[in-house]
Amino acid sequence: MAHAELETTPAFEAPAPGSWELDPVHFPRLVTRYWTETHPAAFSRGVSEFTRYFGMLLDSLEMAYVDGFAYKTARPVSPEDAPARIARAEELIAGKLWRDQLREWDEQAKPASIAIDRELQAVDPEQLSDAELADYLRRCHAHHAEMIYQHMRFTASAVVPTGDFLAHVGDWTGLPAAQLLGLMRGASPVSAGASAELDELVAALAADAAARELLESDADPAEVLEKLRSLGGEAGTAMNAYLDLVGWRLLDGFDICEPCALELPDVLLRAIRIAAAGAETDDASIGDEVAEVRGKVPEEHRGEFDELLAEARLMYRLRDERGVFSDIWASGLMRRAVLGAGRRLAASGRVKQPDHLIDATVEEMCSMLAGADAPSADELEARTEYRTSHTAKEAPAHLGDPPMPPPDPSGLPPAAARVMRAMGVALGELFGSSEAEHEGDVLRGLAASRGVYEGPARRIAGPAEFGRIVQGDVLVTESTTEAFNILLPLLGAIVTDSGGLLSHSAIVAREYGIPGVVGTREATERIADGARLRVDGDAGEVTVLG
Amino acid sequence: MSGTTIDALRDVPLFADLDGDELARVASVFKERRFADGETVIQQGSGAAAFFVIDSGAAQVIVDGDERRLMGPGEHFGEMALIDAGTRTATVVASGALVCSGVTFWDFQPLVEANGVIGWKLLRSLIEIYRSDREN
């Protein structure tokens, strides 16, 4: 196995003055050069628009990619601009101005974006000449950049009303945010994969026994989808309409290196099968859940509770829609175009594999189609290998100036403070960002094995690193397998990202009688190697002491 | 066991003075074991169960995190496992697809008891390793 050497050993220097924070939540893997040249400007433009719209004291967020690792910094507004922002925050809250953004989204931005997505999707890259294909790549690129901007532009409207609800109701009832978020159920059908096209498909399948039989067959999923598409009648039409809607969306992530739905036919097929089987809808019970929470709210706040809940539920679908109909589709279309060009270049031997072209810049892609020599096939292969053999876990959590604690909202006038707190709560609950952690570094997971232990964290990616464990260490890892059993005599406690109470790590921790906290989701991202930890296997908490 | 193993064993100093029949007897207690590229064959610090001879492919020896050398067909490692289950003094990782022949000490012990030559050679081989470790 060839080692993927970095072309230059990254010195991990701050890309610009300021305090830069690694963002492993949105970018757990390295990004492509395409993403590096496309994302930062569009992202910042969108962020500065939403901060202005919402009267935030943040001017913008900036992204920088250091050898593919994603870093972010915050730029506050200058003091002379603060009064205007504060006034705007009051105006926003008084007028519920996020509703205007929702209207703009529904009436203009969404339909316009979908129209362009469909237009670009209707082009078959195989039918284009080299020059036309270069042109098409540029068009897809421009659209993608615009969609990234659009996604960010609507971010505050998508999350602040929910955060506002969680903040207020959390204060009034003491209930955990995870439970309160349950009251959003049913407010975002898009999150559950619903759409008019899916409804029509389910109806068409219900009426067509032959189509249903085909759907459930054991054959290769890609073949099954093809056959369903070419069926006559309503089922075939509905299948095509549905796949045209969702097929070219990225299934996960944002970068063009991520697969689209049509590239994972098994996942797609299972989703259709589940929809066709008719999922259990628990919407009837939500009224009871709302009443239960409302009952815990002090009576004088119940009117406000109703208002806040209504706004949160109204805006909640924007959270997923603004991605799904903007950049997630546009990124998928760009990927499709790049793979089309990649196949053409691979056929002539210009690249070794079509997907190596994913690691070229747009200009490089176009000049390669025009016959340029650089970058070479080997160079592109090396870039792909580099990108796929590292993860964000290898990068330092901070670059540049030391991180400052988040500003304290309590010093601000009420409206501005409210907006800021709502945003913070939303980021914490919806994106798991460490920015929202005010209690010091406490991670929560499942209390898998009783007892409390304090000791140094040892981040272990796999058996190759076992030699680093010394007696008394706390194992911090993604998940464990029986290969890890040999470490047990050395460990004081176990902490994992994944896994449940019945997983290997939980069972061995209990068998061995050492404290265990599993399913923390982000231990390996948040805990530095050597950090002193307190692992509380009774409470399911891991505290970073220093 | 396979013809490859007998050939590979022939190159192992431990078995150098054995005749054809004795070599075949030794080979018969070895079992083939395959490893995928990057798979850990033995782990430094762990208990030891088996001695391995490489039939085909290559394996990287790593001590205290440093890559020391690449081993190839005919080379062997883990002979301490033939004495007792002590701890592995190095990590060995498959470099490309690796095919080994391995024997656990339970299967090897009867051979040593029946054949003094093997036992004597094993002792000398281990002293050799001990001496060269001390010098490094």
Added chain:
Amino acid sequence: MSEIVALLDAHDVALFGSKAAGLGQALRDGLPVPPGVALAGAVVEAVASGDGEAIGRVAESVRPLGGPLAVRSSAVDEDGAEASFAGQHLTLLNVPGADELPSALNEIWWSANSDAAITYRQRVGLFTRPSVGVVVQLLVDPETAGVMFTRNPVSGAEETVIEASWGLGEAVVAGRVIPDHFRVDRAGEVIERIVGRKSIRYRGLADGGTVEEQVSPELAEELCLGEAQLRELSRLAGRCEEIYGPARDIEWAIADGTLYLLQCRAVTTAGG
């Protein structure tokens, strides 16, 4: 041929290991275990050594099962007790058929004779040579699978704890996902439902082995068990306790709407 028997006829723990004997007993008690063949330790060793005659006998016995196969180790110890260390045993999922079985048995033999296995045995005071039998069954390719304990392993409460995820149960056993978590009381009422993050799934491949797949973000956070399935699981838990006693650790899978029992053993306690 008494070293190769239908799983239904596996009785002798000292020959076949307690996993085989346990599953055989479950089959005899009418529990929904996929049928299969049990191979004694000596046969597994012979096949792992390349013994042509043993290979032939095993192929002949297993061929009628068809394919693909799930091949599980069934360790034998001096006193017949199963090694208590979770995950010490190797399960090979999706071995395509009888012809690919020798290499699977070779892997299983080595996993029982691996450095980790020997280290563990010595730690718990087992200084004898390991012997490992094997259970070969038709592979179940489930939509949903996982683990169930008939007593809360942390609180000790008398309730059934179920952890489930999409695809093969490996994802839950190996802790690769945060599974959906359910608690059901003795009366069969669901006390708690916590959705996990089931972001990956294992699926069997046509030519053998399994592949890890990404699960869409929507599915990852959608509960993978409904009411009816939870009730069925709860009933199965009750039956297992009736037959074998309290505190059972059960591996289960649901394929094409049918609930299968893949494993049923005693919950291991701390200090084991």
